[in-house]
Amino acid sequence: MKNIILALHEISNDDTATVGGKNASLGEMVSELESEEINIPDGFATTADAYWMFIDHNNLHQELADLLDKLDKKEYSNLEKTGKKLRNKIIQAEMPEELVHAIKQAYKELKKRTKELSGVAVRSSATAEDLPEASFAGQHDSFMNIKDEDKLVETVKKCYASLFTDRAIKYREDNGFDHMDIGLSAGIQKMVRSDLASAGVAFTIEPDTGFDDVVFINSSWGLGDNVVGGVVQGDQFYIYKRNLKENKKAILSKELGTKEKTMVYAEEGTKNEDTPEEKRHTFSLSDEEVTTLARWCAKIEDHYGKPQDIEWAKDGKLDKLFVVQARPETVHSAQDKQGLKQYSLETEGEVITAGHAIGDKIAAGKARILHSPEEADQLQEGEVLVAKITNPDWDPIIKKASAIITDSGGRTSHAAIVARELETVAVVGTKNATETIEDGQEVTVSAAEGQQGKIYEGILEWDEKEISPDKLGDPETEIMLILADPHSGYQYADYPVDGVGLLRLEFAINNTIKIHPMALAKYDELKNEEVQDQISKLTAAWKDKKNYFIEKLSMAVGTIAACFYPRPVIVRMSDFKSNEYAGLVGGEQFETKEANPMLGFRGAARYHHENYREAFRLECQAMRVVREDMGLENVKLMIPFCRTVEEGEKVLDVMSEYHLKQGENGLEIYVMSELPSNVIGAERFAEVFDGFSIGSNDLTQLVLGVDRDSDLVSSIFDEHNAQVKETIAMAIQKAQKAGKKIGLCGQAPSDFPDIATFLVQQNIDSISFNPDALIKGIKNVIAAEKGGS
Numbered sequence: 001m002k003n004i005i006l007a008l009h010e011i012s013n014d015d016t017a018t019v020g021g022k023n024a025s026l027g028e029m030v031s032e033l034e035s036e037e038i039n040i041p042d043g044f045a046t047t048a049d050a051y052w053m054f055i056d057h058n059n060l061h062q063e064l065a066d067l068l069d070k071l072d073k074k075e076y077s078n079l080e081k082t083g084k085k086l087r088n089k090i091i092q093a094e095m096p097e098e099l100v101h102a103i104k105q106a107y108k109e110l111k112k113r114t115k116e117l118s119g120v121a122v123r124s125s126a127t128a129e130d131l132p133e134a135s136f137a138g139q140h141d142s143f144m145n146i147k148d149e150d151k152l153v154e155t156v157k158k159c160y161a162s163l164f165t166d167r168a169i170k171y172r173e174d175n176g177f178d179h180m181d182i183g184l185s186a187g188i189q190k191m192v193r194s195d196l197a198s199a200g201v202a203f204t205i206e207p208d209t210g211f212d213d214v215v216f217i218n219s220s221w222g223l224g225d226n227v228v229g230g231v232v233q234g235d236q237f238y239i240y241k242r243n244l245k246e247n248k249k250a251i252l253s254k255e256l257g258t259k260e261k262t263m264v265y266a267e268e269g270t271k272n273e274d275t276p277e278e279k280r281h282t283f284s285l286s287d288e289e290v291t292t293l294a295r296w297c298a299k300i301e302d303h304y305g306k307p308q309d310i311e312w313a314k315d316g317k318l319d320k321l322f323v324v325q326a327r328p329e330t331v332h333s334a335q336d337k338q339g340l341k342q343y344s345l346e347t348e349g350e351v352i353t354a355g356h357a358i359g360d361k362i363a364a365g366k367a368r369i370l371h372s373p374e375e376a377d378q379l380q381e382g383e384v385l386v387a388k389i390t391n392p393d394w395d396p397i398i399k400k401a402s403a404i405i406t407d408s409g410g411r412t413s414h415a416a417i418v419a420r421e422l423e424t425v426a427v428v429g430t431k432n433a434t435e436t437i438e439d440g441q442e443v444t445v446s447a448a449e450g451q452q453g454k455i456y457e458g459i460l461e462w463d464e465k466e467i468s469p470d471k472l473g474d475p476e477t478e479i480m481l482i483l484a485d486p487h488s489g490y491q492y493a494d495y496p497v498d499g500v501g502l503l504r505l506e507f508a509i510n511n512t513i514k515i516h517p518m519a520l521a522k523y524d525e526l527k528n529e530e531v532q533d534q535i536s537k538l539t540a541a542w543k544d545k546k547n548y549f550i551e552k553l554s555m556a557v558g559t560i561a562a563c564f565y566p567r568p569v570i571v572r573m574s575d576f577k578s579n580e581y582a583g584l585v586g587g588e589q590f591e592t593k594e595a596n597p598m599l600g601f602r603g604a605a606r607y608h609h610e611n612y613r614e615a616f617r618l619e620c621q622a623m624r625v626v627r628e629d630m631g632l633e634n635v636k637l638m639i640p641f642c643r644t645v646e647e648g649e650k651v652l653d654v655m656s657e658y659h660l661k662q663g664e665n666g667l668e669i670y671v672m673s674e675l676p677s678n679v680i681g682a683e684r685f686a687e688v689f690d691g692f693s694i695g696s697n698d699l700t701q702l703v704l705g706v707d708r709d710s711d712l713v714s715s716i717f718d719e720h721n722a723q724v725k726e727t728i729a730m731a732i733q734k735a736q737k738a739g740k741k742i743g744l745c746g747q748a749p750s751d752f753p754d755i756a757t758f759l760v761q762q763n764i765d766s767i768s769f770n771p772d773a774l775i776k777g778i779k780n781v782i783a784a785e786k787g788g789s
Helices: 013-032 048-057 061-069 079-091 097-114 149-164 166-175 241-246 287-304 373-378 392-398 414-422 488-492 505-513 517-521 529-538 545-564 578-582 613-629 645-657 676-680 682-688 696-704 711-716 722-737 753-761 771-785
Strands: 005-007 043-046 120-126 142-146 184-190 198-203 214-221 235-240 251-255 261-265 270-274 308-315 320-328 340-345 351-358 362-369 384-387 403-406 425-428 442-446 452-457 462-467 478-483 500-504 569-572 635-639 669-673 691-695 741-745 766-769
Touching: 005 013, 005 097, 013 043, 013 048, 013 120, 013 184, 013 287, 013 320, 043 097, 048 061, 048 097, 048 149, 048 184, 061 079, 079 149, 079 166, 097 149, 097 184, 120 149, 142 149, 149 166, 149 184, 166 392, 198 287, 214 241, 214 287, 235 241, 235 287, 235 545, 241 287, 251 287, 251 545, 287 308, 287 320, 340 442, 340 771, 351 403, 351 414, 362 403, 373 392, 384 392, 392 414, 403 414, 414 425, 425 442, 425 452, 462 771, 478 488, 478 741, 478 771, 488 545, 500 505, 500 545, 500 741, 500 766, 505 545, 517 529, 517 545, 517 613, 545 569, 545 613, 613 635, 613 645, 635 645, 645 669, 645 682, 669 676, 669 682, 676 682, 676 696, 676 722, 682 691, 682 722, 691 696, 691 722, 696 722, 722 741, 722 753, 753 771, 766 771
Parallel strands: 362 384, 384 403, 403 425, 478 500, 478 766, 500 569, 569 635, 635 669, 669 691, 691 741, 741 766
Antiparallel strands: 005 043, 043 184, 120 142, 120 184, 198 214, 198 308, 214 235, 235 251, 261 270, 308 320, 340 462, 351 425, 351 452, 362 442, 442 452
């Protein structure tokens, strides 16, 4: 019996040839990691010897080989027909009595060990499966909620048959595996009652970019198949590994998924039910559970010495988390990170729909709407595949697509995973792509604009740039980035920069929080029921309205700070104008209409004023969480539009009152140098603040008296103007004389080589660029340092 059945605790990674990568990994974790308090469900596995016993008992080897020899390996025109014949041969074959007895005996022993066994999960594990260079993930079938011995024997045979699914046959052909060299092991595990709780997947790297200092968890109610299959958009969590080890606040972000369906057990097998409204608006894991699970994932990664793709489940009866599968992550861990390619749209277009961006590329072509893999012949090479959802049955045809768009699914759905493996553009979870895109319509699919992917009407022009740090050189002037979207930190963390010179809080407030902070601070005093309802929906998963703002903002900043740690990240406190604040939910109740908001109630003036002071308290609390609870002391803060030294002192007093004391734990507070008063009085500002950042747009408009938003006088707005350049030079000289660092953030040094030359000649400390201008900017700076003009 030993050579055809092995208990999981008898298996290690050395047994891959015997039980396949999936089951070998489970056995390794049971043997080596349960001492780390990682829970793995008990079980056993049939071996490859058992599979070959089955094949030999039925004299199937030659029959299967003959059928495979008839496969059309050029067009795969008979793939479906061949696969069906192969599977039928196995299903109709007889299980050897010795194997039947062994499976039933192992099942009885499992019952004794676990005491309470309501059912088992049966998973297929090919003997070459989940090797780093060839992951067979998703190619073979799994079965849930198997309740008796006879059904279990029948299910093991179904696993054997799944060795010849159409997708598995095509995958082996594409990767050069001999079909008749591959055996199959069935892994049998005690069912985790996640039908009463939640389940999902986790990656020990960021799944789109390969950033390796986070764990990414996707979670939904019920069994994990809905997450794995992309049926639902689950809750998403990013956890910072460094903080897991240091026992600091580690969750960098959490996003509530829609979780429309919950998979539960049926009489036999499973079924999908509608998720109750309340649970859709509740996170399917607590923060404590997220942190525990992430810590387990990091330990599994450490044990194997390589990034992992992990499936997990929570037992609702036992109130315990379990890891049910771990395999090597095979996309980013094998990629060379030396070359960084950057995509950016050159023309604007009408957005048809949007969803989750997978990767960071752009593609275009004719949209082809397919309802099932059987319509594969309709998709021509280079067209854009549009489908409600994909699963492994789509794999043989996806390779022809230039891009993938789906209605359903999240960042760990099948379409997302395949897109990463093939380095194909994808936008998933659009909800309505199959309805809003017309079959045959020309579209552009962009995943290069942050976390949200967009589908544009027509074929747009875009630019592709290769960032090669070795070829760019290493300028003496510090090169920094200007960022807004927190998620972009994962994409840009490897760029050849010295940190982030400007992180705008407005983006996070406008795009992530969406609510006026005063409406959250004074929620109970709001008189508008419609606004209260809007706020309640947005904050449904948070008990405390103020904490919603603090947590969302701290996570946005914390994500960028973690991505660039220990490089400095300069965070500019909010700088909305009153008309922009009014556009937030509840904003109209707290903002007055101003004739010229550009010169009105903005920046520093707000922070100590009674009309905004409570909102500024929330901003400060969020920054305190980042620096103290998350331990990200690389964050520096910056005050915008500070008109006078006295106003600056008032702001620092307020910040100190809100527990952000300048100098404490190394906290540095900079000021924007964007008004003539900042330059003229730079010596006095230098006595109050730790450094300066020149805001060239506001400084140019205020030196020249030009409204930069007015088309009528736009021709006068010019950074080349002699007085503007003289003002910038004066700001740099005064800051350096006072011994304070000074940088500039703006487009001009990348667009105009002479501006870069001018700044370098003035010995500016740093220049910050938007990511799409970085390559040109670095080249201009290096040329300037070499004496160019």
